[in-house]
Amino acid sequence: MWRIGWIGDRELHETKVKIGERSFTVKQIIDATKKFSPTRELGRGRSGIVYKAELPDLTVAVKKLDSKSKAVYEIASEVYAKKVLDLKHDNLVKLLSTYxxxxxxxxxxxxxxxxxxxxxxxxxxxxVQLEWPKRFTICRGVAKGLKYLHERKPQIIHRNMKTNNILLDASFNPKISDFGLAKLYEEENPYIGIEARKDL
Structure with a gap:
């Protein structure tokens, strides 16, 4: 049964992922991306592709990591940065859940x-038109997000800041994304990799 995929398919139907106060099966999430259809693609990164997923009364972005990349380490790094370190700021993209x-x-x-x-x-x-007031709003928002990361104890160094990792909401508010390469900075032991500190 395992070899022909029945158990794996059953797991997708039964395993639930919590997003906020709601729960969805992994299959619901996959189906919401139209099974990772190119028509739902939002962007590509060094380790995976991001898709738009339209769930009932909820739209999210789903990043499917390349299984041949250091996907597990990236998830650990992202979860460590966003959940264990409890990163919450208006200019950081919210990580809602993982699988x-x-x-x-x-x-x-x-x-x-x-x-x-x-x-x-x-x-x-x-x-999309970016007049100077909007550009100023974006620059200021990114600066606020970086200031928040750099003033934490321990400090967090993003290490992958680029325009593709700055996302914009409908009001042009910027949010920093992708913490897969982030590192912690401590004076006693500078640049400790987040992946080396994970204790999940």
């Missing part, structure tokens, strides 16, 4: 309507 088993590794985030700043700035097909 990691066998060859399926998912990170579930709040959905950012306008996508990445990189897409807005450099995609020739983008229809």
């Amino acid at each position: 990691s088993k066998k060859r399926l590794h998912l990170l579930i985030y709040e959905h950012m309507e306008l996508g990445s700043l990189g897409k807005v700035l450099f995609n020739p097909n983008s229809t």
